[in-house]
Amino acid sequence: MANYLITGGAGFIGSHLVHALVARGDQVRVLDNFETGLKKNLEPVWDRIEVRAVDLADADAVQSACEGIDYVMHEGALPSVPRSVKEPRPSHRTNIEGTFNVLEGARLAGVKRVIYAASSSAYGNQPGFPRVETMAPQPLSPYAVQKLTGELYMQAYWRVYGLETVCLRYFNIFGARQVPDSPYSGVMARFILMMMRGERPTVFGDGEQGRDFTHVENVVQANLLAVDAPATLAAGRVFNIACGQRHTLNETYALLATLLDFKHPPIYGPEREGDVRDSLADISAASAALGYVPRIDFEEGLRRTVAWYRDEFAG
Ligand code: UD2
Numbered sequence: 480m481a482n483y484l485i486t487g488g489a490g491f492i493g494s495h496l497v498h499a500l501v502a503r504g505d506q507v508r509v510l511d512n513f514e515t516g517l518k519k520n521l522e523p524v525w526d527r528i529e530v531r532a533v534d535l536a537d538a539d540a541v542q543s544a545c546e547g548i549d550y551v552m553h554e555g556a557l558p559s560v561p562r563s564v565k566e567p568r569p570s571h572r573t574n575i576e577g578t579f580n581v582l583e584g585a586r587l588a589g590v591k592r593v594i595y596a597a598s599s600s601a602y603g604n605q606p607g608f609p610r611v612e613t614m615a616p617q618p619l620s621p622y623a624v625q626k627l628t629g630e631l632y633m634q635a636y637w638r639v640y641g642l643e644t645v646c647l648r649y650f651n652i653f654g655a656r657q658v659p660d661s662p663y664s665g666v667m668a669r670f671i672l673m674m675m676r677g678e679r680p681t682v683f684g685d686g687e688q689g690r691d692f693t694h695v696e697n698v699v700q701a702n703l704l705a706v707d708a709p710a711t712l713a714a715g716r717v718f719n720i721a722c723g724q725r726h727t728l729n730e731t732y733a734l735l736a737t738l739l740d741f742k743h744p745p746i747y748g749p750e751r752e753g754d755v756r757d758s759l760a761d762i763s764a765a766s767a768a769l770g771y772v773p774r775i776d777f778e779e780g781l782r783r784t785v786a787w788y789r790d791e792f793a794g
Contacts, residue, residue, distance in 0.1 A: 481706075482506045484548040484590075486535065486581060487555030488528075489516030491657045492596065492649075492698055496552050499699045501527050510535075510544045510555065520656050535577025538584070545584035550706050551593040553581050556626070559663035560600065563622035564753045574625035582636045582644075592643040594705045595633045597717065598626035599650040599691070599758055608725075609761040612648070612717050620753030630717055637715035645705040645713045647698070650721035650760050654695030654780065655787035667692065667781075670732060671788045674741040684750035686729035689757045691721040694780030697773045704769040712768040721760035722773045734778070738785045 483500050487493040488509030493516065500507050501524045509521065512534040521528065533540040535555050545551065555577060557563075557570040578595070585593050602610045603617030618624045633644035651665070659668035673680045701720040705713060732745055765771035775783070 480504050480506065481549040482508070482547055484508045484510060484544055484551045486510045486551065486553045487516060488530070489513060489518060489520050490554060491520075491654075492652060492695060493552070493554035494520035494656055495654070495695050495699050496554065496702055497521060497528060498524060499703065508544060508548065510541065515557070515658065535573055535580055538580045541577075541580040542584035542587055545581075545588035545590055548585075548588060549591050551581060551585050551590055552596075552702055553578065553593055554596045555581075556596065558622070560620045560622045560753045561751055562663045563620055563625065567621040570622060571625055574622070575628050578629040578632055582632055582642070586636060586640050586642050590642070592645065592706060592714075593633065593636075594702050595629060595644060595646045597630045597646040597648040598623065599648050599719070599721070599760065600755060601627045601630070601648060602755070602758070604756055608757065609723065609759045610719060611761045612719060612764055619755060622753075634715050634717075643710050643714040645708070646717040647701050647705060647720045648717060648760075649698060650691040650693050650719065650758060652693050652695050652698050654784050655791075659788065659792075666728065667731070667784065668788070670735055671739065671785055672792060674735060674739045675788060675792060677741075679743050679746050680732070681748045682728055682732065682745040683748050683754065686732065686745065686747065687727050688754065689725040689727050689759065690731075691723065691725055691758050691760045692731065692777055692780070693721045693773065694775040694777075694783065696775045696780075697722065700774060701765065701769065701771050704771055708769045716764075716768065718765040718769060718771070719760040719762050720765060720771065721762055722777055723760055723762045724777055725757065725759040726777060734781055735785065738781060
């Protein structure tokens with residue numbers, strides 16, 4: 480049993496980590512400003528965790544939240560490429576300054592290891608598939624720059640202070656509890672809810688852009704493995720976390736439409752600014768160093784996710 484701090488613990492990915500850690504008997508402290516996170520996501524475990532309503536920009540409160548903690552999983556962020564394009568300052572503050580505050584807090588509190596939610600957006604539009612961690616990053620959007628800056632900070636804290644940090648580059652994560660009805664929602668949640676409501680989703684561009692869509696259970700597994708991996712293999716390193724398969728948006732739309740018995744074609748709109756065209760991960764580094772093997776494939780992930788939204792948004 481260990482003490483964990485989950486930043487963004489009331490959010491989509493953070494809450495899955497909280498549930499998994501509580502289930503195996505670990506002590507969990509959640510830090511969340513509840514701007515995009517939801518209390519509802521933590522309801523089943525609320526009595527078994529400590530929750531601090533704190534903004535990542537509040538350095539003192541973040542530092543205090545790190546006291547007594549063994550492992551930090553830093554999921555707190557203001558996500559979304561289009562949000563960062565429209566209004567870069569808030570996400571800059573949360574994603575860069577907030578990440579810095581977590582690292583400083585962790586260093587001063589003597590935390591053993593920080594696992595960081597990095598993003599596949601770091602690769603940008605360079606040639607060469609699948610994406611390998613040794614490729615030079617080419618971030619396109621403010622969001623991609625911010626998440627990459629967090630990685631660089633993580634690595635510097637390992638090199639300079641010896642704080643063990645592990646960066647997990649998530650590739651388009653989807654699953655239960657992803658917010659479906661914000662203009663900045665991930666495409667999967669957005670399409671599912673719209674189809675359930677009988678509304679035609681919009682595909683930005685020609686729909687032939689590809690993503691390595693990854694079910695959230697695989698991310699939970701990767702984080703737990705990243706905590707246990709020997710420092711010699713994991714500390715200061717960056718790992719792709721994905722399924723290692725590329726699916727186009729058109730393909731994904733068709734599969735969702737079948738699962739939801741939705742008969743209409745999408746509306747095609749202009750391409751989104753800052754959008755990456757294609758994304759596909761090489762996951763061999765995570766497999767060799769962490770023992771990561773995706774357990775839930777794309778189709779199974781879609782089925783589980785659709786089932787969850789059906790239950791949650793029925794009627
Ligand atoms: C990026 C990162 C991802 C994660 C995420 C966090 C890449 C390749 N991926 O996801 O790892 O960090 O940011 O936010 O950079 N789309 C539509 N219609 C809609 C909504 C989206 O066509 O209503 C398209 C969108 O233009 C894009 C794809 O769907 O081509 C996926 O969009 P997204 O916002 O779900 O995720 P993305 O790829 O920006």
